[in-house]
Amino acid sequence: xxxxxxSDPVAGAPATRALFETRVYRAPLGAYGATVxxxxxxAACLSIAEDDTAGQAWCEDQGYPGYTSYASLTxxxxxxxSFQDLAAVLDRxxxxxxxxxxxxxxxxxxxxxxxxxNILPPGGIHTAHIHPHSIISGTTYVTVxxxxxxxxxxxxxxxxxxxxxxxxxxxxxxxxPFVYLQPQxxxxxLWESWLRHEVTMNMAxxxxxxxxxxxxxxxx
Numbered sequence: 255x256x257x258x259x260x261s262d263p264v265a266g267a268p269a270t271r272a273l274f275e276t277r278v279y280r281a282p283l284g285a286y287g288a289t290v291x292x293x294x295x296x297a298a299c300l301s302i303a304e305d306d307t308a309g310q311a312w313c314e315d316q317g318y319p320g321y322t323s324y325a326s327l328t329x330x331x332x333x334x335x336s337f338q339d340l341a342a343v344l345d346r347x348x349x350x351x352x353x354x355x356x357x358x359x360x361x362x363x364x365x366x367x368x369x370x371x372n373i374l375p376p377g378g379i380h381t382a383h384i385h386p387h388s389i390i391s392g393t394t395y396v397t398v399x400x401x402x403x404x405x406x407x408x409x410x411x412x413x414x415x416x417x418x419x420x421x422x423x424x425x426x427x428x429x430x431p432f433v434y435l436q437p438q439x440x441x442x443x444l445w446e447s448w449l450r451h452e453v454t455m456n457m458a459x460x461x462x463x464x465x466x467x468x469x470x471x472x473x474x
Contacts, residue, residue, distance in 0.1 A: 272428070278407065279351040279444035280435070283394055286346040290339050292439050295396045298336050299371045299463050302327070319378030320461065324370040331369060340394070340465065341366050344442065348390050348469050351444045357389070362472055364389065369467040374403065376460070380453035382408060388468035392444035395437040396465060401458035404434040405443060408450040437464070 283289045302323060303309070309326035312318070316325075323330065330337040344366065352364055367388060374380065380403075385391040393405070409431045421429055434454070435443065445451070447468065456462045 276410065276446070276449060277351075277355055278433075278435070278449075279347070279354065279392075279442075281347060281442055283343060283347075283440050283442050286343070286350075288339075288343050288346075289440070290336055290343060292396050294336050295340065295465065296463055298334055299373065299396060299465070302330075302334070302371060303373055319380075320375040321373040322370055324368075324372075324466075327370070328368065330371075331366070337369065337465075341369065344369075344392070344394070344467060347442050347444060348392070351390060355446065357471075359471065364469050364471050367468055367470040369465065372462075372464045372466055374453065374456045374462040374464075376456055376458060378462075379403065379455045382406075382450050382452040384450050385447040385468050387470065388447040389471045390444055390469040391447040391467065392442060393437070393464045393466045394442040395439055395463075397461060397463035398437050398439050399458035399460040399462065401456070402437070402460075402462040403454040403456045404436050406452050406454055407433045407435070407445070408452075410449060 331341040
């Protein structure tokens, strides 16, 4: 029995193929006909950060630059109408991305399980990390001054490359060991949660404000 497929090369014709694709989703927040204005989210983020003394204390204790609500406020969509509206918009984007990567979800829902504010001051960074216990993670951008830090993705195969040489400067994006995305206000970016990423130094003179989130898979 033949083990070839229609895409296999014919005799004498060298060919390569792309395998094990890693996808990153980018779209305007309002791509599905509903959105939340960036200025409304900015005002909400700044107001929450000012009042969240527990979050401020956590950031100081952890040496976290700027402010995050990650460890202090776990119910933003319940507390604030603008975040409830945002969650409804994000649900549509995440559903589209789950279809694009062909997740076999069965009858288990994909659901928002955490959403938090990030305010990164000038000179601040967010070091490389992943998001365990979720399947899709992402960020939407509220304030992005010129010079604000990029979102940097790392090739997940790097720990296994051993003696592999580096890539040439003209290598296509899909072959680069790191890819930098410069975010835009009103944009949503999604990726599978195992993909390692970081935020490079904020070289702007103003704060960079974003809202990040995780989606899990399981029972309601």
